[in-house]
Amino acid sequence: MDFTRNLYGTSLSLLTDLYQLTMAYGYWKSGRAEQQAVFHLYFRKNPFEGGYAVCAGLEYAVHFLRNLKFSDNDIEYLTSLRNAKGDELFDLDFIDYLRNLRFTCNVEAIPEGTVVFPNEPLIRVSGPLLQAQLIETPLLNFLNFQTLIATKAARITEAAQGDLVMEFGMRRAQGVDGSLSATRAAFIGGVKATSNVMAGELFDIPVKGTHAHSWIMAFANEEEAFEKYAEAFPHDSVFLVDTFDTLEGVKNAIKVARKMRESGSELFGIRLDSGDLAYLSIEARKLLDEAGFPKVNIVASNDLDENLIASLKQQGAKINSWGIGTQLVTAFDQPALGGVYKLGALQDEKGQWQYKLKLSEQLVKTSTPGVQQVRRFLDGHGKFVADMIYNEAENLPENLKIVHPLDITKQKPIAAGTPSEDLLQPIFKNGQLVYCLPALPEIQQRTQQQLQALDPSIRRFLNPHTYPVGLEATLHQLKTDLILKFRHLK
Amino acid sequence: MDFTRNLYGTSLSLLTDLYQLTMAYGYWKSGRAEQQAVFHLYFRKNPFEGGYAVCAGLEYAVHFLRNLKFSDNDIEYLTSLRNAKGDELFDLDFIDYLRNLRFTCNVEAIPEGTVVFPNEPLIRVSGPLLQAQLIETPLLNFLNFQTLIATKAARITEAAQGDLVMEFGMRRAQGVDGSLSATRAAFIGGVKATSNVMAGELFDIPVKGTHAHSWIMAFANEEEAFEKYAEAFPHDSVFLVDTFDTLEGVKNAIKVARKMRESGSELFGIRLDSGDLAYLSIEARKLLDEAGFPKVNIVASNDLDENLIASLKQQGAKINSWGIGTQLVTAFDQPALGGVYKLGALQDEKGQWQYKLKLSEQLVKTSTPGVQQVRRFLDGHGKFVADMIYNEAENLPENLKIVHPLDITKQKPIAAGTPSEDLLQPIFKNGQLVYCLPALPEIQQRTQQQLQALDPSIRRFLNPHTYPVGLEATLHQLKTDLILKFRHLK
Numbered sequence: 001m002d003f004t005r006n007l008y009g010t011s012l013s014l015l016t017d018l019y020q021l022t023m024a025y026g027y028w029k030s031g032r033a034e035q036q037a038v039f040h041l042y043f044r045k046n047p048f049e050g051g052y053a054v055c056a057g058l059e060y061a062v063h064f065l066r067n068l069k070f071s072d073n074d075i076e077y078l079t080s081l082r083n084a085k086g087d088e089l090f091d092l093d094f095i096d097y098l099r100n101l102r103f104t105c106n107v108e109a110i111p112e113g114t115v116v117f118p119n120e121p122l123i124r125v126s127g128p129l130l131q132a133q134l135i136e137t138p139l140l141n142f143l144n145f146q147t148l149i150a151t152k153a154a155r156i157t158e159a160a161q162g163d164l165v166m167e168f169g170m171r172r173a174q175g176v177d178g179s180l181s182a183t184r185a186a187f188i189g190g191v192k193a194t195s196n197v198m199a200g201e202l203f204d205i206p207v208k209g210t211h212a213h214s215w216i217m218a219f220a221n222e223e224e225a226f227e228k229y230a231e232a233f234p235h236d237s238v239f240l241v242d243t244f245d246t247l248e249g250v251k252n253a254i255k256v257a258r259k260m261r262e263s264g265s266e267l268f269g270i271r272l273d274s275g276d277l278a279y280l281s282i283e284a285r286k287l288l289d290e291a292g293f294p295k296v297n298i299v300a301s302n303d304l305d306e307n308l309i310a311s312l313k314q315q316g317a318k319i320n321s322w323g324i325g326t327q328l329v330t331a332f333d334q335p336a337l338g339g340v341y342k343l344g345a346l347q348d349e350k351g352q353w354q355y356k357l358k359l360s361e362q363l364v365k366t367s368t369p370g371v372q373q374v375r376r377f378l379d380g381h382g383k384f385v386a387d388m389i390y391n392e393a394e395n396l397p398e399n400l401k402i403v404h405p406l407d408i409t410k411q412k413p414i415a416a417g418t419p420s421e422d423l424l425q426p427i428f429k430n431g432q433l434v435y436c437l438p439a440l441p442e443i444q445q446r447t448q449q450q451l452q453a454l455d456p457s458i459r460r461f462l463n464p465h466t467y468p469v470g471l472e473a474t475l476h477q478l479k480t481d482l483i484l485k486f487r488h489l490k
Numbered sequence: 491m492d493f494t495r496n497l498y499g500t501s502l503s504l505l506t507d508l509y510q511l512t513m514a515y516g517y518w519k520s521g522r523a524e525q526q527a528v529f530h531l532y533f534r535k536n537p538f539e540g541g542y543a544v545c546a547g548l549e550y551a552v553h554f555l556r557n558l559k560f561s562d563n564d565i566e567y568l569t570s571l572r573n574a575k576g577d578e579l580f581d582l583d584f585i586d587y588l589r590n591l592r593f594t595c596n597v598e599a600i601p602e603g604t605v606v607f608p609n610e611p612l613i614r615v616s617g618p619l620l621q622a623q624l625i626e627t628p629l630l631n632f633l634n635f636q637t638l639i640a641t642k643a644a645r646i647t648e649a650a651q652g653d654l655v656m657e658f659g660m661r662r663a664q665g666v667d668g669s670l671s672a673t674r675a676a677f678i679g680g681v682k683a684t685s686n687v688m689a690g691e692l693f694d695i696p697v698k699g700t701h702a703h704s705w706i707m708a709f710a711n712e713e714e715a716f717e718k719y720a721e722a723f724p725h726d727s728v729f730l731v732d733t734f735d736t737l738e739g740v741k742n743a744i745k746v747a748r749k750m751r752e753s754g755s756e757l758f759g760i761r762l763d764s765g766d767l768a769y770l771s772i773e774a775r776k777l778l779d780e781a782g783f784p785k786v787n788i789v790a791s792n793d794l795d796e797n798l799i800a801s802l803k804q805q806g807a808k809i810n811s812w813g814i815g816t817q818l819v820t821a822f823d824q825p826a827l828g829g830v831y832k833l834g835a836l837q838d839e840k841g842q843w844q845y846k847l848k849l850s851e852q853l854v855k856t857s858t859p860g861v862q863q864v865r866r867f868l869d870g871h872g873k874f875v876a877d878m879i880y881n882e883a884e885n886l887p888e889n890l891k892i893v894h895p896l897d898i899t900k901q902k903p904i905a906a907g908t909p910s911e912d913l914l915q916p917i918f919k920n921g922q923l924v925y926c927l928p929a930l931p932e933i934q935q936r937t938q939q940q941l942q943a944l945d946p947s948i949r950r951f952l953n954p955h956t957y958p959v960g961l962e963a964t965l966h967q968l969k970t971d972l973i974l975k976f977r978h979l980k
Contacts, residue, residue: 009499
């Protein structure tokens with residue numbers, strides 16, 4: 001389902017920074033609008049001090065690009081803009097150019113749910129300079145946020161060791177879409193259900209939820225509140241037990257669970273939302289087991305993240321279901337991924353690629369030139385062993401070697417015949433969608449398979465091992481030469 | 491303009507947590523759907539270790555509530571939900587109830603752009619229990635995020651001491667709406683322009699922006715790139731000077747500025763996006779001034795926030811315009827405001843209010859009962875001196891006294907005749923909008939007036955003075971009595 005068309009009643013083509021449009025105008029005016037260009041979208045550092053990221057957001061980008069067309073309203077707004085002198089900011093001929101603009105770029109991308117690493121292009125856009133530049137901001141908006149949240153969800157799911165993890169964060173999310181697309185990305189990362197009903201409808205994600213403290217407060221006492229809830233939901237009740245006193249709440253839940261059993265139904269679970277979750281879950285489990293309710297689930301919520309879950313597991317907490325809110329949907333400890341979008345090459349009049357890079361005093365911020373592809377090498381068991389960023393516009397040498405982007409002394413030869421796959425796949429050809437968008441559960445499954453192919457030392461939270469990602473040696477040389485050339489020109 | 495109706499093509503009525511709907515079903519089934527209830531939305535702690543917050547998000551809430559009505563699609567989705575046994579989760583009679591549901595609550599709220607403090611109700615909803623509960627999640631989503639960002643923007647604007655502050659954060663924002671509503675809230679907090687073209691169109695906020703590093707890289711050299719840009723924008727050019735070497739870039743900018751002057755236009759500014767902004771801006775200013783360009787603006791960007799701006803000001807940086815991205819739109823150092831929505835009172839069969847609170851082992855998390863209003867007291871110069879949370883359902887005593895919510899020994903008598911105003915204003919009466927939504931520039935102006943009425947010691951970033959907010963003494967007594975009653979009942 002094209003949920004962006006469904007969700008947004010308006011054109012999203014103005015969802016960009018003004019400087020994309022002023023540059024577009026400049027390229028159009030200087031006759032360079034149609035010059036062929038290649039841009040790459042990538043990030044420089046794994047989020048959360050982790051060892052990997054999980055790529056997400058491509059489906060939003062696809063819907064955005066399919067519908068890219070300035071509407072009459074968009075055109076009217078752009079025509080209304082004024083420069084510092086009070087004159088039209090843009091020539092009317094340029095406005096006409098935009099009115100007739102249709103997306104004609106090639107787009108390659110790494111499928112959602114793929115494990116990715118710093119410096120790897122997640123999306124490559126090739127086509128007319130004006131168009132390829134224009135879409136920078138929305139692509140970054142979609143990919144940065146959803147990759148961040150999918151990665152957070154993968155970490156949380158790993159900490160939960162197979163327990164059910166649910167996303168409960170709408171109330172603290174950053175706006176409507178900060179909630180909806182976070183839910184989608186969390187599902188990609190491994191979360192199995194959400195409290196977000198609209199995300200449930202839009203993305204076909206299972207929805208979960210029972211009652212709040214206010215439900216308890218609305219009745220004369222806790223026991224009556226539980227009873228009334230069980231009458232409405234005899235098979236799905238999860239009682240929130242901490243409104244007054246948690247363990248007393250568990251006892252009240254047991255009383256009602258007994259009555260439910262007499263009338264032929266079973267209590268599904270209890271939820272702990274405050275206090276010492278390790279102690280309280282262990283005590284609650286004892287009370288439930290002793291009363292003959294060993295199958296009643298214990299759900300925990302309350303500002304949880306992967307580190308707290310891991311700590312609770314270590315303390316032997318008897319929790320088998322986790323509701324994760326703020327920390328997940330805002331990626332609280334690092335609420336932005338610093339993805340960037342950089343020009344890698346421009347075609348000259350003869351159709352030759354001119355390689356481009358952005359210099360920086362820090363090598364880590366200097367971009368990589370070329371028309372980049374990522375090749376992932378695998379061992380005999382399908383485990384990932386190294387990734388190579390290479391220039392598709394040139395022939396590869398016979399003997400492959402990857403070089404660390406920041407440390408030329410770290411080099412890794414790749415044995416001939418090592419199994420491999422290229423990660424960037426065709427999404428648009430000349431503006432036409434050529435990619436079949438996978439269903440969300442398939443993406444979730446892909447994430448799990450990808451994570452399994454990653455050594456546990458790379459998945460761990462504290463000081464993870466660094467997965468080897470290098471530039472193919474001739475690309476590394478090209479980059480070094482270009483940097484030296486620019487420095488020499490100064 | 492109703493931008494939610496304009497922006498979203500679909501009904502937002504499912505934008506809520508499932509437990510709001512399961513509770514709704516429970517209330518409906520137990521015959522309590524129409525029982526009159528009062529809820530308050532408030533936060534417990536100022537964001538960013540600051541001394542205040544700036545209220546924002548009400549307009550989104552208004553549009554949401556005006557359009558609250560389950561669409562055919564919504565109803566179809568709710569009908570499709572199944573319980574653990576595979577049967578319909580909700581009775582069809584309840585689905586019919588939802589289909590015919592119209593919003594009939596009273597809503598009072600503190601206008602956007604008002605300076606607010608912990609424990610003060612920002613919104614009060616009174617009406618049928620089912621409806622008042624249902625809207626908890628979207629109200630929290632809108633108010634939490636926009637209040638957070640408006641507050642961040644107010645702090646950044648304060649640090650910039652009257653310089654132009656622009657919002658540049660779309661690429662790192664949390665989704666589409668995490669960008670759009672952040673821009674709106676940033677404008678409320680004092681930001682004067684945005685790079686976000688769609689926010690410009692939707693909210694009528696001035697848009698700004700010139701060019702990226704890729705513009706420079708697309709030309710043979712920096713000077714040519716500047717020239718071409720100036721041809722397109724003779725009166726609005728801000729040259730990004732750090733693509734290769736910042737001070738060389740300034741010299742190239744000056745060369746082009748001279749040519750512009752010869753052809754009758756003036757360079758508007760240069761932008762620094764990396765390196766030591768204090769040193770580079772001082773050197774750039776010297777170069778520009780010596781070359782006869784004292785009016786060329788110096789814009790800075792690059793992961794700035796209020797603390798970095800304050801530090802740069804202290805170092806004598808010659809920056810007079812600030813582009814703020816990630817740190818502003820994600821509120822990076824605290825990406826969520828922990829606002830909550832709690833039941834304060836329920837009407838019994840006789841029409842009497844039964845006061846309600848949620849207990850917690852921590853007093854700070856125990857909610858306040860009543861039908862709350864906030865009265866703000868002012869001194870003879872219109873400065874804010876103290877806020878009093880009181881129960882509108884009871885008569886006020888003749889001699890007013892406020893009591894600190896967490897420390898009964900901190901009490902403050904209010905002299906008779908102290909000028910005051912009640913902050914919560916009527917927004918909906920019986921579901922009908924009775925509030926005239928102010929235009930965004932008016933809200934921005936209100937924020938500035940409110941901040942001026944606040945002692946500077948409360949506005950400072952490090953260890954701000956605590957503004958006095960207390961419970962009116964009889965409300966404090968009511969709360970204490972209720973807590974003791976519940977504890978005794980155990």
